[in-house]
Amino acid sequence: MCFTQNIDTLERRAGVPESKLVEAHGSFATHACISCRRKFPDDEMKTAVATQEIPRCKHCKGLVKPNITFFGEGVSFVHCQCVSNFDHLSRSCRMSFI
Numbered sequence: 001m002c003f004t005q006n007i008d009t010l011e012r013r014a015g016v017p018e019s020k021l022v023e024a025h026g027s028f029a030t031h032a033c034i035s036c037r038r039k040f041p042d043d044e045m046k047t048a049v050a051t052q053e054i055p056r057c058k059h060c061k062g063l064v065k066p067n068i069t070f071f072g073e074g075v076s077f078v079h080c081q082c083v084s085n086f087d088h089l090s091r092s093c094r095m096s097f098i
Contacts, residue, residue: 007068026068031055035062 048055055064
């Protein structure tokens with residue numbers, strides 16, 4: 001497992017499989033509507049950023065944001081599950097960087 005607080009997708013670009021990643025603060029790799037939570041295509045997000053347009057959900061017209069944790073927001077459920085299992089996970093790891 002690779003636990004990270006980085007949101008820049010560096011671990012993904014380095015080749016760490018998504019199934020082995022726990023991104024505590026989310027990642028810029030995926031995006032979703034803040035109203036209906038539907039996924040938003042990466043290519044459309046890149047276009048919106050490049051053209052300085054505010055991305056909107058095609059389904060409900062809600063705002064779309066990267067799946068990252070902003071200040072004041074709670075961390076992801078997956079991160080909470082891993083923290084609660086940390087003792088078990090840490091015993092089975094070969095190496096840990098802190």
